Every structure is written in structure tokens, then in C-alpha cells.
Amino acid sequence: MLQLSRSRIISLFCFTLATVISVQSFVTNRTKVVPVITDPVVTAPSNNEVVTVPDESKAAEVAPISIIQESTEKQSTLVIGSGDTIMSVLSSIGMTREQAYLAVEALRKVYNPKALKVGQQLHVVYKNDDKAAGISLISVDFKTSAGSDIALRYKNGEFSAEKFEVKLTIVQRKITGTINSSFYSAALKRGVPARIVKEAISALSYDINWQHDPKSGDAFVIMYEVMEDAEGNVIKAGELKFAAFAPKGNWRKIYAFQTNAGTTGYFNTKGESVVKSLLQTPLDPSRMRITSKFGRRKDPMQNYTKMHKGVDFGAPTGTPVMSAGDGTIIKAGWNGAYGNYILVRHNSEYCTAYAHLSKIHVKPGTKVRQRQLIGAVGSTGRSTGAHLHYEVIHKGVQVNPQLVKQLPTAKLEGKEFAKFQKIKATLDNHAITDPIAQVAAQKLSLAG
Ligand SMILES: [Zn+2]
Structure with missing residues (x-):
């Protein structure tokens, strides 16, 4: 009746204080009347067991069994698996679809159920009195990926949900180390999130050949932001602020900097942008073929040549189209002969455009990353x-597009460059006070 996959259940425990007390008090009160009443299977399923339905014969022979069950609250921690929804999870513990729907509707007022992520845990308390009517939910509590607490309650015949915002503080983290085999694995070992390491590698690749430059013992520094709650738990990683790598003791550094245009990019010590080149193929290369190149050609629909x-x-209709580079959406909508059209601005000089689309996933003003689905x-x-x-x-x-190999490096100038230098000085000061001393200290600490 109650189908709960094992993987989904971290634990299923019914020995809550309330349960034990209520069952015990009941037992104490009733033992004289019905001495056979405490069948542990009914009130206390074992740890990895599916909530057990008492078998019919026992239910028949022990008359007041439903009273025991009434006082039995069950708790379980459900882990969201791939493809799960709150609806499917609630149904899986025996809630009727109608009740689960009402619960989800109440929840929706404070939380978008689609935001649920694989691995997220729901703490569920429910009663299991009337098998035919399904379980009755008492409460659901969970933490959102942004760290807020969500509480769903069933009271006076209806569901209501509340959200408790968590105040997050941004804390700068500095991780230093030396590499053994690769920068990536060394940084991961030091606890830097993969997304941050990849970003650092990508930004530093303007000046580092990752195939050849890194040698065992080369030092690195990564600084990034983390969001912490009041207890100092890291809720999520923020942005990469600074990365430095020293092949042969020669530091290459990149600094995050927000330009006057409002876009944040990475810049080298000279204040030059280290933006990657635009993608020449903004869709999966295995799913397309070039059907018409840039240049003069015979118009496919009219009988003359034009540019x-x-x-x-x-490519087949529906093939995902990616942004060719980091940038801001300037236009997203119908544009005459272009049909559904997206225009992305990458910097003060370069834009890219995407035409004849069947779908548009972005709105004007949205910031996009290279390879982001648009x-x-x-x-x-x-x-x-x-x-x-x-x-x-x-x-x-x-x-x-086939001739645009590299976006020219936009260089910060004037007041913007002065602002950059201030930020750079602060980061340098904090990150690498004395590179040589720092590397020496690391070697010492490693040796020690
Ligand atoms: Zn065309």
C-alpha cells in the first residue's frame, strides 16, 4: 500500500517522544481491558521498513486498535530523487492525490515547488489512521536551496505554509595551495566548489596554457564569496573574486570587476578584459551542418545575388541555441524577416544575433553566460x-563569424581603470601579500 523506495528514505522512525508517551499512556490505561494490545509491528515499524499495515486478522482480534493508531504520529525524512515532485513524494507516503494537491497549492503561496532540487530533504510528520482515506499529513518542513525554512502545516481542516527567511552574510574565502597533478584537482581538494575552479581556469586561460604550463609544486590562490547563515553554515557559493596561479613562480592573476556598463568580468593586472572568444557555432556541432556561409550568394527565395x-x-527544429558569449540580451522577440530573433550585446563593440527561432527563452535585459541556452x-x-x-x-x-577568433581585449581606461586599480590593490593585499614568502611558507607548511 505504501510504496517508499529505500533510497528515498533516509530514515523512517516512529519512536518520537510524543508517540512513545501517547502509546505508553494508552497501554498503561488499557492493559487491564485488552492485554494483547501492544503489537510493536502496528505502532513501531522498524527502521528500513515500509510503514506496515497491520494484518487483517490482528486488527480483527484487537478491537481498539484504531485508537492506538490515532495517537501514532509518524515521522520520516524524504529525500528528493531525480524526477520527483512534492506531489509524487507526498503520494508515495500514502497521501491521496486530492490531499497532496491541496498541500502543494498551499505551499505554492510561499515556495515554487519546481525549485525543489535532487537531494533536498523533506521532514514529514503524518498520521496513518484510516487506511482507505490515505495518511493525514500533519506537517512538512524543509530548507530551500537559498537557506530559508519552509513550514507546511495542517490545521483546522486546511493547509497553510510559511516561509522563514534566512539572513545570509557574504563572506570572502581565500584558498591557497600548491598543485600536485592538476590545478583543478588541487583546488577541489581544498574545498573550492567545482563551478568556481572552472571559472578560475577559464579566466586564467588567457595567459596560461593548461596543457603545458602547470608543474607539480606551482602555487595558486583562489578567492571567492560564500553565503553563510547565522550559524556560519555555508548555504551557497557566490562569485569568484580573484584567482592567481604561478607556473615557475611567475604569478598570473585575474580580478573580478564590475564595469560601468554593469557587467562583471575578469581582468588581468593591466586592466585588460580576459573575455573568451565568441563561439563560432552557437549550437551543438554534432546536430547541425553549415548550409550557407557568410558572403555574397544567390538569394534562396528571389532570383538575384545579395550579401x-x-x-x-x-538543424532540426527545437535544437538548443546557446549564447556565443557572456553578455546582455538587447532584443528578444519578433523581428520581421528574421522571425523570432535574439540580439546579445557582449561588450561595447560586439553583438551576436540569432534568427528564425522556434522558441525564445530569454527577455531583454537578462544577463547571459557563454553557452547559456537562449x-x-x-x-x-x-x-x-x-x-x-x-x-x-x-x-x-x-x-x-568564422573569422572572429578572439574578441579584442577591452581595456579599462580613465576613471574606470582607477577604480579597478583600487579594487585590484585590495585583492592583491589580501590575496598575495608577498608571493615569494607565501610560496615559501606553503612549502614549509607542506614539508612540516
Ligand atoms: Zn541566414
Whole structure:
């Protein structure tokens, strides 16, 4: 009747104080009347056991058994698995769909059930009196991925939910170390989240050849933000602020800096942006073929030659389209012959455009990362079949995307550069007071 997968149940325990006390008091009161009443299977299923339904014969022979069950609160900690929803989890412990629906609706007022993540834990308290009517939920408590506490309660015949916001403090973390085999594994070993390490590697790759440069013993420093709750628990990692790596003792550094345009990027010691080049193929290369290159061509729909200002990638409708670089969405919507169209600005000089889309997943003003999903291939506007028309626009003029190897490094200047230098000085001061002394100290600490 109650199908709970083992993996989902961290623990299923019914020996709560309340239960024990209520059962015991009941037992004490009633033992004289019905001495056979304390069948432990009924009131206390063992740890890894599915909540057990008492077998019919016993239920028949022990008359007041339903009274025992009434006083039996059950608690379990349910872990969200892949494909689970709150609805499916509540149904899995025996709640009727109607009741689970009401619970989810109440929850929705303070929490988006779709935000639930695999591995998240729900602490559920319920009663299990009337098997036919399903379990009656008493409460559900869990922590959101942002650290807030959610409490769902059943009172006076209805569900209500409350959210308790958690105040998070941003704390800067500094991790130093030396590599053994790779920068990536050394940083992971030091507890730096994978996302932060990848970001550091990507930003530092402007100046480091990760295939050849790193040698065992090379030092690194990574500084990033973490969000902590009042008890100092790390709720989530924030942004990478600084990364430095010293192949052959020669420090290469990158600094996070928010430009006047409002975008945060990484800059080297000279204040030059270390932005990666734009993707030449903003969709899965295995799912497309180039059907029309940039340049003069015969118009596919009319009988004269004209300039083709982008590259066409033939791909099935629905193929995901990614942003070619970090940037801000400038346009996202219908644009005449272009059909559904997205325009992304990457810096003061470069934009990219994506046309004939079947779907648009972003809105103007949204900041996007390189390779972030922004839309899907389609055949909207003036198009003869499913394809992506991709343009790279340099200072307002379409250029050949296949020739744009590297975005020119935007260099900070004037007041912006002065502001950058201040931030750089603070980070340097905090991160590497004296690189040589620091490496020496690390070697000492490693030797010790
Ligand atoms: Zn085209």
C-alpha cells in the first residue's frame, strides 16, 4: 500500500517522544481491558521498513486498535530523487492525490515547488489512521536551496505554509595551495566548489596554457564569496573574486570587476578584459551542418545575388541555441524577416544575433553566460526550412563569424581603470601579500 523506495528514505522512525508517551499512556490505561494490545509491528515499524499495515486478522482480534493508531504520529525524512515532485513524494507516503494537491497549492503561496532540487530533504510528520482515506499529513518542513525554512502545516481542516527567511552574510574565502597533478584537482581538494575552479581556469586561460604550463609544486590562490547563515553554515557559493596561479613562480592573476556598463568580468593586472572568444557555432556541432556561409550568394527565395550577413546552420527544429558569449540580451522577440530573433550585446563593440527561432527563452535585459541556452532552432520569419541564422555584429556591422577568433581585449581606461586599480590593490593585499614568502611558507607548511 505504501510504496517508499529505500533510497528515498533516509530514515523512517516512529519512536518520537510524543508517540512513545501517547502509546505508553494508552497501554498503561488499557492493559487491564485488552492485554494483547501492544503489537510493536502496528505502532513501531522498524527502521528500513515500509510503514506496515497491520494484518487483517490482528486488527480483527484487537478491537481498539484504531485508537492506538490515532495517537501514532509518524515521522520520516524524504529525500528528493531525480524526477520527483512534492506531489509524487507526498503520494508515495500514502497521501491521496486530492490531499497532496491541496498541500502543494498551499505551499505554492510561499515556495515554487519546481525549485525543489535532487537531494533536498523533506521532514514529514503524518498520521496513518484510516487506511482507505490515505495518511493525514500533519506537517512538512524543509530548507530551500537559498537557506530559508519552509513550514507546511495542517490545521483546522486546511493547509497553510510559511516561509522563514534566512539572513545570509557574504563572506570572502581565500584558498591557497600548491598543485600536485592538476590545478583543478588541487583546488577541489581544498574545498573550492567545482563551478568556481572552472571559472578560475577559464579566466586564467588567457595567459596560461593548461596543457603545458602547470608543474607539480606551482602555487595558486583562489578567492571567492560564500553565503553563510547565522550559524556560519555555508548555504551557497557566490562569485569568484580573484584567482592567481604561478607556473615557475611567475604569478598570473585575474580580478573580478564590475564595469560601468554593469557587467562583471575578469581582468588581468593591466586592466585588460580576459573575455573568451565568441563561439563560432552557437549550437551543438554534432546536430547541425553549415548550409550557407557568410558572403555574397544567390538569394534562396528571389532570383538575384545579395550579401548573406551571417552563417546558416541547418538543424532540426527545437535544437538548443546557446549564447556565443557572456553578455546582455538587447532584443528578444519578433523581428520581421528574421522571425523570432535574439540580439546579445557582449561588450561595447560586439553583438551576436540569432534568427528564425522556434522558441525564445530569454527577455531583454537578462544577463547571459557563454553557452547559456537562449532559444531553439526554428523556421520563423523569411525562412525556407529549420535553421539558425547567426550573425556577429562589430560596431553595428555584420562580420564573418568564422573569422572572429578572439574578441579584442577591452581595456579599462580613465576613471574606470582607477577604480579597478583600487579594487585590484585590495585583492592583491589580501590575496598575495608577498608571493615569494607565501610560496615559501606553503612549502614549509607542506614539508612540516
Ligand atoms: Zn541566414
